[in-house]
Each structure stands twice: as structure tokens, then as C-alpha cells.
Amino acid sequence: QVQLVQSGAEVKKPGAPVKVSCRASGYTFTSYAMHWVRQAPGQRPEWMGWINAGNGDTKYSQKFQDRVTLTTDTAARTAYMELSSLRPEDTAVYFCARLTALAPMYAFDLWGQGTMVTVSS
Amino acid sequence: IQLTQSPSFLSASVGDRVTITCRASQGISSYLVWYQQKPGTAPKLLIYAASTLQSGVPSRFSGSGSGTEFTLTISSLQPEDFATYFCQQLYNYPFTFGGGTKVEIK
Numbered sequence: 077q078v079q080l081v082q083s084g085a086e087v088k089k090p091g092a093p094v095k096v097s098c099r100a101s102g103y104t105f106t107s108y109a110m111h112w113v114r115q116a117p118g119q120r121p122e123w124m125g126w127i128n129a130g131n132g133d134t135k136y137s138q139k140f141q142d143r144v145t146l147t148t149d150t151a152a153r154t155a156y157m158e159l160s161s162l163r164p165e166d167t168a169v170y171f172c173a174r175l176t177a178l179a180p181m182y183a184f185d186l187w188g189q190g191t192m193v194t195v196s197s
Numbered sequence: 198i199q200l201t202q203s204p205s206f207l208s209a210s211v212g213d214r215v216t217i218t219c220r221a222s223q224g225i226s227s228y229l230v231w232y233q234q235k236p237g238t239a240p241k242l243l244i245y246a247a248s249t250l251q252s253g254v255p256s257r258f259s260g261s262g263s264g265t266e267f268t269l270t271i272s273s274l275q276p277e278d279f280a281t282y283f284c285q286q287l288y289n290y291p292f293t294f295g296g297g298t299k300v301e302i303k
Contacts, residue, residue, distance in 0.1 A: 111292075121240065121283060123292040137291040171239055181246040182287065183230045187239035 078102035080172050080188035087194045093160040096191045098172030105153040106130040109175040111184060112146065112157045116168040126175065127155060162195045169193075198222055198286050202295035208303040215271040217298045219284035224264045228288035231260055231269045234297075235280045243282075244269065274300070 083097040098110065111126040125136035127146040134146050145158045155172055170191045173184035199222040209215050219229065227247040232240035242251045244260035247267055257272045271278055279302055284295040 120296050121285075121294045123290075123294070135290065139291070173239075178245050178249070178251075181228060183242055183245035183251075184232075184240070184285075185242050185251065187241075190239055 078186060080174065080186055082170075082172060082188040082191045085192040085194070087196065088162050090163055090195055090197055092162050092195075093158055094162060094193050095156055095158040096170050096172075096193070098155045098157070098188050100153045100155070100174075103174075105148075106150055110146075110148070110155040111173045111175055112144075113171045113173055113184075114166075114168040115171070115190075116165070119168075121171075122168075124157070124170075129155065159193075162193075164195050167193065167195050198225060198288060198293055200284055200286055200293055200295035202282075202284060202298050204298060205296060206299045206301070208301050209274050210303045211274055211276055213274045213303075215274055215278075215300060217269045217282055219262075219267045219269070219295050221265045221267075221286060221288075225286045225288035227263045228286055229260075229262070229267045230285045230287060231258075232283045232285065233278075233280045234283060240283060271300075276302075 081099045086094050088094050106129050109126050109128050112124040113121045115121045124140050127134045129148050143160045147156045172188040174186040176185040201220045203218050229247045231244040234240045243254050248260045259270045261268050281297045281299045283297050
């Protein structure tokens with residue numbers, strides 16, 4: 077079954093880091109890019125960055141450049157998103173999403189179920 | 198690139214024809230995607246490349262446009278279509294989303 081399964085909800089204090097995992101199944105993990113998107117309550121989704129699961133290349137949104145790290149464990153078919161120095165405004169649902177080439181372009185056709193991260197003192 | 202959706206909210210009845218607009222702050226060719234999102238779930242891909250229906254999506258959904266103005270049309274609204282709809286541009290980084298259109302039952 078083609079799916080992305082994310083780790084469970086997290087509650088963190090301001091200043092702490094959080095690491096969210098995204099395990100892929102049902103497709104060749106290293107053949108796709110994995111993107112990360114977050115969505116604060118009642119807000120539009122916000123793109124954070126992506127990682128090439130084949131070679132580990134990354135690109136980050138400037139907004140998160142200094143605080144986010146995307147990695148993969150190809151043996152475990154898992155992608156990770158670590159966000160450091162958390163602040164209350166980082167409270168959001170974090171999604172991983174697979175970017176797929178859909179001729180003539182591409183789109184996020186497969187999403188994880190989301191991981192709620194709450195930042196509160 | 199900023200994406201502005203309108204309306205942000207609409208109330209409609211089953212069977213109605215519904216049109217949602219997404220305007221880009223600069224030209225994005227056809228690098229525009231539409232998603233449907235229901236509460237507590239991830240976005241679901243409906244349309245990519247502005248007008249191509251994703252496999253498995255009902256044909257009552259259609260998309261059009263290029264450049265800076267795009268539309269998503271639902272030809273006959275069904276009960277399962279009540280949700281929030283987002284557009285997204287994949288023309289350049291950062292990949293931005295519109296503010297969403299919530300479609301509710303009248």
C-alpha cells in the first residue's frame with residue numbers, strides 16, 4: 077500500500093527542537109523528493125523545504141533556512157524534519173508530501189497524515 | 198509569489214455549480230495545483246498543471262487558466278464536496294498556497 081506514515085503528536089517547550097518522521101511504503105523511496113509543509117490552525121499551508129531522497133540534496137524556504145534540517149534514512153525508508161529553537165508560533169500540523177512527476181508537470185500526490193506539534197511553556 | 202483566492206467562504210446547496218478563483222501576483226504559466234482538504238486530514242490532490250484532473254477525482258471537478266488567473270469549478274456540488282479548497286503554485290520557490298476557500302452547506 078502506497079502511503080506515508082508520520083510520527084505522533086509532540087508537545088514542546090519554547091527553545092526546544094522537534095524531530096518528525098515520515099515513513100514511506102509501497103513505492104521506491106529513493107526515486108522521489110520529499111517535501112515538508114506545515115499548517116497552523118485555521119491558516120493556509122506553508123511550504124518548508126524538500127529533500128531528494130536519492131542523494132540527500134536539500135532546499136529550504138528562506139523563512140526556515142536557519143532552523144530546519146531535512147534528512148533521510150534510506151534503509152528505513154524514512155524522512156525526517158527537525159525544527160530547532162521552537163516558538164509558540166511554530167504550533168502547527170506538519171505534513172510530509174511526495175512530489176511526483178505528473179506530465180507535463182508535477183504535484184504533491186501523496187501526503188502523510190500530519191503530526192501536530194504544540195509549543196507551549 | 199502570492200496567491201489570492203476568492204471567495205474565502207461560500208455557502209452553496211447540493212447540485213449547485215461552484216467556481217473558485219485563484220490569482221497569482223506574477224505569471225506562473227500553468228504551474229498551479231488545486232487541493233481539497235477536510236478537517237483533520239491532509240490535502241488531497243484534485244487538479245495539477247492548472248487543468249489536468251488527478252486520477253480518481255470525479256469529473257465534476259475541472260480547472261482552467263494560465264498566467265495569473267485560475268479557476269476551479271465544481272459542476273454539481275455533492276455532499277462530500279463540502280470542504281476547504283487551496284491552490285498552490287509550483288513555479289518557483291517557495292511553493293506558496295492560496296488562503297483557501299471554505300465551501301459550506303447552505
